Amino acid sequence: MKKIDIALLGFGNVGRALAQLLLAKREVLREHYQIEWSIVGIATRRHGSVLNPTGVDLEAALSFAVADKEISSLAPNNADMDGVTFVRTSGADVLFENTSVNYQTGQPAIDHIEAALEMGMHAITANKGPVVHAFGRLAELAQAKGVRFLYESTVMDGAPIFSLWQEVLPVAKLHSFRGVLNSTTNLILTLMEAGKSFDQALAHAQATGITETDPSGDIMGWDAAVKVAALVTVLMGIPLTPDNIERKGIDDITLEAVSKARDAGLRWKLICQAWRDGEGVEACVRPEQIDPNDSLYNVMGTSSAVTFVSDVLGDLTITETNPGPQTTAYGLLADFIRVVR
Amino acid sequence: MKKIDIALLGFGNVGRALAQLLLAKREVLREHYQIEWSIVGIATRRHGSVLNPTGVDLEAALSFAVADKEISSLAPNNADMDGVTFVRTSGADVLFENTSVNYQTGQPAIDHIEAALEMGMHAITANKGPVVHAFGRLAELAQAKGVRFLYESTVMDGAPIFSLWQEVLPVAKLHSFRGVLNSTTNLILTLMEAGKSFDQALAHAQATGITETDPSGDIMGWDAAVKVAALVTVLMGIPLTPDNIERKGIDDITLEAVSKARDAGLRWKLICQAWRDGEGVEACVRPEQIDPNDSLYNVMGTSSAVTFVSDVLGDLTITETNPGPQTTAYGLLADFIRVVR
Numbered sequence A, B: 001m002k003k004i005d006i007a008l009l010g011f012g013n014v015g016r017a018l019a020q021l022l023l024a025k026r027e028v029l030r031e032h033y034q035i036e037w038s039i040v041g042i043a044t045r046r047h048g049s050v051l052n053p054t055g056v057d058l059e060a061a062l063s064f065a066v067a068d069k070e071i072s073s074l075a076p077n078n079a080d081m082d083g084v085t086f087v088r089t090s091g092a093d094v095l096f097e098n099t100s101v102n103y104q105t106g107q108p109a110i111d112h113i114e115a116a117l118e119m120g121m122h123a124i125t126a127n128k129g130p131v132v133h134a135f136g137r138l139a140e141l142a143q144a145k146g147v148r149f150l151y152e153s154t155v156m157d158g159a160p161i162f163s164l165w166q167e168v169l170p171v172a173k174l175h176s177f178r179g180v181l182n183s184t185t186n187l188i189l190t191l192m193e194a195g196k197s198f199d200q201a202l203a204h205a206q207a208t209g210i211t212e213t214d215p216s217g218d219i220m221g222w223d224a225a226v227k228v229a230a231l232v233t234v235l236m237g238i239p240l241t242p243d244n245i246e247r248k249g250i251d252d253i254t255l256e257a258v259s260k261a262r263d264a265g266l267r268w269k270l271i272c273q274a275w276r277d278g279e280g281v282e283a284c285v286r287p288e289q290i291d292p293n294d295s296l297y298n299v300m301g302t303s304s305a306v307t308f309v310s311d312v313l314g315d316l317t318i319t320e321t322n323p324g325p326q327t328t329a330y331g332l333l334a335d336f337i338r339v340v341r
Helices: A013-024 A026-033 A058-066 A083-090 A109-118 A128-145 A162-168 A183-193 A198-207 A222-235 A255-263 A325-340 B013-024 B026-033 B058-066 B083-090 B109-118 B128-145 B162-168 B183-193 B198-207 B222-235 B255-263 B325-340
Strands: A002-009 A035-043 A049-051 A094-097 A122-125 A174-180 A267-277 A280-290 A304-310 A314-321 B002-009 B035-043 B049-051 B094-097 B122-125 B174-180 B267-277 B280-290 B304-310 B314-321
Touching (some): A002 A013, A002 A083, A026 A035, A035 A058, A035 A083, A049 A083, A083 A109, A109 A122, A109 A128, A122 A128, A162 A325, A183 A198, A183 A255, A222 A267, B002 B013, B002 B083, B002 B325, B013 B058, B026 B325, B035 B058, B035 B083, B049 B083, B094 B325, B109 B122, B122 B325, B183 B255, B222 B267, B255 B267
Parallel strands (some): A002 A094, B002 B094
Antiparallel strands (some): A035 A049, A174 A267
């Protein structure tokens, strides 16, 4: 039996869904993977932090968070501390970094992950920032320390994208990809096609919890561009930051434009693309009208999809239908099993 | 550097495409995977066999096969021999079993693979027969001998299906799947939608080489049923043979029925399905009319797709567009790298 101490940094929708999945799969992990986990620390944005080397009661922490109560009361002597201090003090074997993304700098998540790797912890994240702003550095640091830095859930939630290319598609060379990678904009466009105004559609997306309080990162195409940058950086081996991607959001797609497209049998989608160009790469994110024969035409609501073109497999498309925090949590759990095995 | 001796049993479209891919990726295998391969035997159906422990010239064998010449002349003392004797005499580390499928019994491929595993060789196949008719036995034998039995290319060519579930989706429980898994029938239905008669469409499919000389295995749904049986057996852990699957082919789909569906905005597809039912499983293969919102609607020509429903990922769809012998060959190569690593 492998006894693994876990620190959870970030305890929002994704962090809590991960906690629930860890609890739900506790027996399977024990029996089929010989993994016995224990939570030694939880740091939240609004409900304090808790550290306890002998184990934090995860079910209690979940109910405290849901009830909007401070989780620090779960253990004695929990002074407020910053993320890096939390990581360094935790004594964990594995850090889950699930704080909010910063598209421009990737901070403070990069510092958190760096601190974990420096301490010889595996680091797993659903946060795209560190992948696009510090991938090379963090991957090298992980290798030097003999641990792993994994990030499956940063693109298309828990659908296997990075692990697919890194583990089951050897010797393949990725030439290009094209997809719908942002849930909020795709849901808004789907609702507008059904006659809702942009504002009504956005309000609905926010009410379902898939959109941040400030939705501009989604609407303006930043989230999509960061995902494109992450895929290019990791899968094509070409470091690319979102500001180097031609980017146009859906903010000027009107209800009239959506109706007009629909009447012509077309659909607006925020299309993400990248393709090799000599030794470099070209990439863009922009709204396009696509026809029913397009493989992305049926990607509706919060679903996402990506078609990969490689030298050995022709076109391979991965589609994830109606994901949620639980699917993101699954990607984190899959990474966890990978690092422990 | 790992020096690996390979025996190729079956040298038709798939066997030859594998040979070409092995040659094309020779340098990459050497440099990135420290694998140095050598072909120690090739057995063909119509052009004889060759065995040479010091290495068979693969390029020469390919040109002999293409020129319809006996490959036995490539080495001295090559008596005609049956498949099992070929395997036992080869001295290979890895057997690629790519003989023609026998839907009803899985033979003689099962005997070939069994002989290889008994000798301590890894066995890799694109032949569905052994997977549906002897999976449990062959998997156990491989484990007992400390070698591997892999079969990625048996369903959806080289697209990662088995390896996806076995390597990158831990703790997931597959509830059901639904897909278009037979290229010949899908191409025929696509061509009929464009106005060709069944016979014209079939002739075209045969001319492109994707269909066997006797196309009845495809048309009557046997190939699809065998693929469903393979997925259920391996991914759901429930042994299932094709004769236990409710099966209806596309032989009575008329051009009139196809036109009528098209005029109604629908499309005929040969739909493959399986779902858990208590401790057991239900499965069927049958033509259905599907609408444009169906995720399988855009699977045209020789493309195939499957949607998996699991406890942790919602719906995950894998689509492979326009595969060919090279993609099947890639699945075999990916298995090869897995067994050698």
